[in-house]
Amino acid sequence: MLDEMRRSQGDELSFSAFELMPLAAAEVTFRSDETVCFGDPFALELMSTAPLRRLAGIGFLGAIDFIRHGSGRSAHRRRHNRLEHTLGVARLAETYACEAGLSESRRRLLLAAALLHDVGHGPLSHTLEPVFAEAFDIDHHSMTRRIVRGETRSGRDVYTILRDADLDPDEVLAMIDGHHSGPDAFLFAGSINFDTLDGISRSRAFMEPRAAPRAMLRAVRQWAQTGRAPLSEFDAFWSLKHDVYSLLICGARGRLLDAVAQAYMRANIDEFEASDFERSEVTLRKRHRQLFEVLGLVAAQRVSLKDHLPSSWMKEEVTVKDRAFTVRTDKGFNEPEQLDARYTQSKFKRRISIEELIEGL
Template identity: 85%
Template sequence: MLDDLESSKSCRDASDPSTLMPLAIAEATFRSDEEVSFVDPFALELMSTAPLRRLAGIGFLGAIDFMRQGSGRSAHRRRHNRLEHTLGVARLAETYAHEAGLPEKRRRLLLAAALLHDVGHGPLSHTLEPVFAEAYDLDHHSMTRRIVRGETRSGHDVYASLRDAKLDPDEVLAMIDGHHSGPDAFLFAGPINFDTMDGILRSRAFMKRRTAPRAMLAAVRHWAQTGRAPLSEFDAFWSLKHDVYTLLICGARGRLLDAVAQAYMRANIDEFEASDFERSEATLRKRHPKLFEVLGVVANQRISSLKDRLPSDWMKEEVMVKDRAFTVKAENGLYENNQLDARYTQSKFTRRISIEELIAGQ
């Protein structure tokens, strides 16, 4: 399947995750109730702040999380949350910094960016964000900036922790946004970055059970020690990223869950308020229980029967979807960090589609 990646493939249904590439990497993933230890007390201080703790109540995949009903400890039997993802990204950042022997300021900058990169996510993550953006001009990027700069009440402690660690909040934000000009910027800005590493591996683990060694941690150690990208591991990862988008994120059920959640919020926008973006999902569920009831219906019913279960006026509701293809340009045998975007490429195709079309297309 790795050889087939040279051909462009569009998103298809994820109804059978068993079609995943047989060599897929599925690493053990952090749980937010596990004891997590970082060498630097600065990291533990950031983790104790209210904005970081809130991430335990924010689902990682948004409405797609409702495809999973179980609550077991195994990664494929449960929903994941943004705090778990954050800890996974921070683990990769700390591993790289330690193995590369980075000085304290550079190490702390990487750790801060890892721990704070998702701190502004609202409930249901990316799912409801388009409607919050339309109605209140809010998204996780703008909220992250406000929190990191201490411009929200809950962000005061985050700002204070950065100040005590002698870190400039705007420099942390530049690293998060991929605009930093320092020697470690590629670790967040490049196609192979800490955020997408944990995100894709976590999504893969969510889809189906698979036991595999922690290959990506080993790859990061090699990357840090040698300064050269481990192409074999990264090629497999980029292929896995294609499959995760194809089978899960762009799958029919996932797209329909996102679309229906957005349709519900738009139809009931007078019952929402801007402050909902700063709530946990448990609090949002108390305020808007019918939204979560609808998600349960979409997650558990046959797609073909949903037209009769959903309000007829939602059928024409359109959502913006992105078809993505991730390709390994194997002929570009480049190991340098500033050359990886020539080897690992992606294509995006944006289009609008109605809920009725999403249902009819299955």
């Protein structure tokens, strides 16, 4: 199939998300009817690997996705997945690289990092990851490293494709992790980066019946053309990020959904295994149907949760992070190395019980 989809060198490769995501209705980045186009066969080769395709079955927001029933194609009516987010990040990376006139090696490095930055996520994304880390010493960072280095069976194709494209897998990982020393490292390591530009915009689309901000693609294009950050657009984005965290990711119901899912896994840990981290949510649901029934119960808001959840869970505490995102308008510089001084965040950890989370709804 890959050979049939390839075209001669220099032609543009395009594919519909429907061709790559059989498990989910497609919204590539901001709108469900868009087509993602890449000018390099290398991108399509990566997209055709099993680890990338698996991301179609991994929810973008984890348990928080269950706030939506998943009906309809509009951004606010459906659950998004990690593959859609990956495509959105890759589109930003490709746009920047082309507009900035980067060399093929620099462009491919950015594109590889974009396509692989989330490849190691497990089912329900960040929600179950703390328990997988406790029980099996595994998280999406370690799994991403194993896949990119070809240390898993499904990752061998990824490793081979990178090598064939003259890319060092460890250099790709350094870019993903924010440790790269090259001139484009800030595009993944800085406060304003491709990952969060798509992720926050996608989360905003999930919240209400309003299209997610499309200005981010234009802002990235301007950033690449001028070499200077468009501060007005990025200021608005940073304020949006504060709202998304306050109202959705760190909102009362979102935290409760995460906490209940983790409580279920801890209570049934003997029925889980490390290999579950490499499964899709469709497969996990078959093995742990009750987990998803509990999430549906919490999301439905139709019953008294204290009466329907195990009493032993009520006093179980989870760690939550309160975050605040601030624009330092006195820091007016727009060079890449100066943006972190303008866009700052504060994090505060605290412990809270599931009973307190329920009472806070």
